[in-house]
Amino acid sequence: MTCFSSTDESAHYGFSVCMLLSQYRDQLGWVEEGVDELGTGDATAISDVVRALPGLRVRSYDISAPSVAQARANIAARGVADRYTVELGDFFDQADSAGGRPARTVIANPPYIPAPDRDILMPELWGGVRGNDLVLQLLKVGYTDVITAVASYSDPETTVRTAEELGYRVANFLAMGLDYGPYSSEPKVREHIHRLCADGHGWAGDDGYMVAIALFTRDQALPGDRGDQLLCSLQIAA
């Protein structure tokens, strides 16, 4: 097992989380409640966000032991261990069993690699056959706000429509084009992405794809209903 590594993708995730937490600071209540995180990786991106936003506390979980070891070292080196904690384990088990008041907001750059099965370069990044299993599972946990990555080739339309059925709106998002990295370039994965897109379950270009970090909310006080804008921005990939 290895630790997830994709500098551009992690930087976009961290920057976008920082923007969205700052823009919706008063509504999301993260100073009082902190936020939960699914999938720490090496923790560099969110460590920088914790440093940039005084008062932010993050409770994170990762199923990869090497990632958790690396994350703890990076968090300590950046001096934010008092506000950024990492537990080894499945987010969904831990979130169920952790006592105390749950946070209102969860952040995630979840696994979204689509493939016929889990036998891929880093199995922890498998997002199911269409790539959106974990984001759909996350939307069903019951958080008021879900800030999550949505990839253009991982059936984003089903993700947005399922979110709407669950009572979420897209308040806002930041989208960026990414080159295929080592995980999405694996031939078995690339062929599967090509098939999914040809069957109408997403969009991808020859050299890259789009990822948006989107804020889904159930809070009626937050303005915005940008689900269709989000889907338009992901189509630019094709």
Ligand SMILES: C[S@@+](CC[C@H](N)C(=O)[O-])C[C@H]1O[C@@H](n2cnc3c(N)ncnc32)[C@H](O)[C@@H]1O
């Ligand atoms: C795409 S990486 C993102 C890592 C980091 N947030 C970043 O953006 O750099 C997804 C991470 O989720 C972890 N993961 C996968 N399934 C998980 C689960 N059920 N619970 C907790 N972590 C999980 C993987 O091990 C991986 O480190």
